[in-house]
Amino acid sequence: MISKKEVEHIAKLARLGLSQSEIKKFQKELSSVLDYVVKLKEVDISKTKATSHSILVKNVTRKDLAKKEDLKTVKRIIEMAPERRERYIKVKAVL
Amino acid sequence: MELEELTISQVHLGLVKKKFSALELTKTFLDRIEKSDKKISSFITVTGDLALSQAKKVDDLISQGKKIGKLAGVPMAIKDNILVKDVRCTAGSKTLENYIAPYDATVVKKIKEEGAVILGKTNLDEFAMGSSGENSAFGPTKNPLDLKRVPGGSSSGSAAAVSANISVFALGADTGGSIRLPASFCGVVGFKPTYGAVSRYGLIAMASSLDQIGPITKTIEDTKIVFEAISGKDPMDSTSLEFKSKKPNIKKLKIGIPKEYFLKGMNKEVKKVVEAKIEKIRKAGAKIQEISLPHTEYGLATYYIIMPSEVSANMARYDGIRYGYLSKKPGDLLNVYLKSREEGLGDEVRRRIMLGTYTLSSGYYESYYLRAQKVRTLIQEDFNKAFQKVDVILTPVSPTIAFKLGEKSTDPLTMYLSDIFTVSVNLAGLPALSLPAGKVNNLPVGVQLISKPFNENNIFKAGEILE
DSSP: OOOHHHHHHHHHHTTOOOOHHHHHHHHHHHHHHHHHHGGGGGSOOTTOOOOSOSSOOOOOOOOOOOOOOOHHHHHHHHHTSSSEETTEEOOOOOO | OOGGGOOHHHHHHHHHTTSSOHHHHHHHHHHHHHHHHHHHOOEEEEOHHHHHHHHHHHHHHHHTTOOOOTTTTOEEEEETTBOOTTSBOOTTOGGGTTOBOSSOOHHHHHHHHTTOEEEEEEOOSGGGOOSSSOOOTTOOOOBTTBTTBOOOSSSHHHHHHHHTTSSSEEEEEESSSTTHHHHHHHTSEEEEOOTTSBOOTTBOOSSTTTOEEEEEESSHHHHHHHHHHHBSOBTTBTTOOOOOOOOOOOSOOEEEEEGGGSOTTSOHHHHHHHHHHHHHHHHTTOEEEEEOOTTGGGHHHHHHHHHHHHHHHHGGGOOSSSSSOOOOSOOOHHHHHHHHHHHHSOHHHHHHHHHHHHHHSTTTTIIIIIHHHHHHHHHHHHHHHHTTTOSEEEEESOSSSOOBTTSSTTOHHHHHGGGTTTHHHHHHTOOEEEEEEEEETTEEEEEEEEESTTOHHHHHHHHHHHO
């Protein structure tokens, strides 16, 4: 069983706010899934390489040139930000 | 035959022979959505104006005597995690409740070029995370064949809409069974293509090494038509591939039956239905062979490490700043993140983000994530070995029929077990089809047909024998 402290730590790493009752709930649920996946310890993987993609993935590059988007699309993308001023996205002070 | 029961090929024939117009057909479907979707909640957004304008264009082409493609004028629906320009795309989440897509997904661009008629966006488990269709922030979809039961997830609305004849076909997406399971529970055909066959550009990412878009249709013929239209390499998705579908095996098809997929605890009636299909394909001249996929029992555990790990990375973008829900509670930057994500994301999404964060975190990476990636190799090797002997592998899609709403939603692990027969296919990147095989207690049971990458024609050939 993972501890409450661990749940709080993971939640903070993942930038997820949790209420006290949720911490307890997630502690139980995460533990039961982690207890299940521990099953993989039975498998001999000493000579096996890791697979990240089922197909061979190669880097695909293109010329480093700006692609023009129509203004309407650009406007739409900016409009999707919840807080903005003119054509800028507003954020909280970082420092 | 009623208009709403038509398949893609029948619609095409009807339009060309001028038995009905695309506008008439589209109005029939929009009318059906308005009248009968309340019962099953398969749509989140209905795009009536878009559909009518698309239908009119097709009618104009027909009246001008121009040739039209097979999908032209065919009313269809799109899972609401695939972007359609200028249409809301929610991914079934509160966080994207007001998000308007700024561009078309590549599959949508292709479907539009073919002249298909977009009826709307279908319900799903939030960010495609779920096996029942109950995790949507907009309420659960219900199984049209029994309103007390789930349609299966996460492409719940897409499968339910096709099953209820309120869409001729639909697009879904499959990360661990999200096309095949609902297709099986709703009695329709669902196809997950080979990883890389269909561009993922414009699909809201869940687990990028596993996600793949595919069709949900009424027949295999329709699946072939849609797959042909949406597949191909795309410069916007570096994992999409140029490929040529292999020709089907013209000699006797060899069908492998993996013994690990017929578990002791499995529903006996479901087993009987699947066995009857094995008998049918044997009688049609295929060679049946028992095979072994020894790492099958580790598939689910591998999946539930790799998928949440990728989820935790992909979901980091929902920060309440660039798009999505922003909490009204005051605070500093950290609090904006914490509160916006707490209030905007549902339980299952947060559970998977936390699982993935844990398995990727320092001290656990090797014993969870790296280990799972290695077992993933072994699972893929199991399939490679099996495909040296057989052309197609036949299994059940699920050990059970559609379960009752609420039956599994209190225990995440029990819910995860619904994916036991479907996840290994995604880990190995293989194409697989779910095909209606029969009924148990009047509810559909699906068989799964799996083949080597880009050998989907063998799947279609076997499927047409069984259809």
